[in-house]
Amino acid sequence: MDAITSLLILSSLTHLTVPAxxxxxxxxxxxxxxxxxxxxxxxxxxxxxxxxxxxxxxxxxxxxxxxxxxxxxxxxxxxxxxxxxxxxxxxxxxxxxxxxxxxxxxxxxxxxxxxxDGGWVMLQTPPHPLVVGETLNMECRLRKKFPIHETILYKNGVEVMRQNGSSLLFQVENVDLEDEGMYSCRASWDMEMRTYSVMSAATPVEVLEFLSQPVLEIDAENDQ
The missing domain is CATH 2.60.40.10 (Immunoglobulins)
Structure with missing residues (x-):
């Protein structure tokens, strides 16, 4: 019996494999x-x-x-x-x-x-979705420092904000679901007696609806 038991154990061991x-x-x-x-x-x-x-x-x-x-x-x-x-x-x-x-x-x-981005202008947007009611901050960033005199913000190809001067920052306060979309910007500057105007590629902005945490309510009258 001992010999048979030993053979059975050895036979079982031969079937053991190490995970690959x-x-x-x-x-x-x-x-x-x-x-x-x-x-x-x-x-x-x-x-x-x-x-x-x-x-x-x-x-x-x-x-x-x-x-x-x-x-x-x-x-x-x-x-x-x-x-x-x-x-x-x-x-x-x-x-x-x-x-x-x-x-x-x-x-x-x-x-x-x-x-x-291989271009000259890009619109930097928040890396994560916003929640309704938050502030959307964006920057129309340039590859080099140019004497900017005008910047324009677009949403889904439609102009939504225009500002004169050197500021490259855009801000949309108290966002809602309608503010979600594809945003881009255009920067214009004068240099060497010429006016340059360059538009960025569109980048998505996502807005999420705020959902409150679920609350568990116990109806004592129906509690059996």
């Missing part, structure tokens, strides 16, 4: 934007940091992805230098480390989108 793919943890990585903005001009730089909510402070290797394609970088911070229009894309990250039972990895982060 890393085991996922409950941690979800997230991306912190180190740079000022995710919308930049070509030639500028952007930095992203992969954050892993690990309270035990283990040593992690970092995996970076652009449009679902893995990048060669493995450091905590991803530096994208001397960007061009093709540098645009959705970036995500993931943590991976070796343990006694093999490699484990975090859940991938939600993607962040880097937009590289």
């Amino acid at each position: 793919t890393p085991t996922a943890t409950f941690y979800r990585a997230s991306i912190e934007v180190v740079s000022k903005s995710l919308r930049i001009f070509s030639g500028e730089n952007v930095q992203l940091r992969c954050v892993i909510p690990d309270i035990y402070l283990y040593t992690w290797k970092y995996l970076w992805f652009k449009d679902s394609m893995q990048l060669p970088e493995t450091e905590e911070t991803l530096r994208i230098s001397n960007t061009h229009v093709k540098s645009s894309g959705k970036f995500s990250c993931q943590g991976k480390r070796e343990t006694a039972i093999g490699f484990i990895q975090t859940r991938p982060s939600l993607p962040v989108e880097v937009s590289v």
Whole structure:
């Protein structure tokens, strides 16, 4: 009987296999934007940091992805230098480390989108949706410092605001759902006896309706 039992144990062990793919943890990585903005001009730089909510402070290797394609970088911070229009894309990250039972990895982060503009003017808008009642702040940003004398703000191709002078900032207070749309700006300046007027590409602004937290009410009369 002992010989038969030993053979059965050995037979069972031969069917044990080591998982080929890393085991996922409950941690979800997230991306912190180190740079000022995710919308930049070509030639500028952007930095992203992969954050892993690990309270035990283990040593992690970092995996970076652009449009679902893995990048060669493995450091905590991803530096994208001397960007061009093709540098645009959705970036995500993931943590991976070796343990006694093999490699484990975090859940991938939600993607962040880097937009590289090859023009002379861009409209910088909030990176996240606004809630009804908040203030919408926008900047008509120029690649170089020009003597601006007029800026115009457009929504869905229709002029909504015009201002004279050198200010490049636009503000819409107490936004509502009707303020959602595609915004762009036009900047005009004089230089060397000529007038230049350049319009930015359109960028989306999203407005969400404020929803109060649900409240649980108990009807004592119907309580059995």
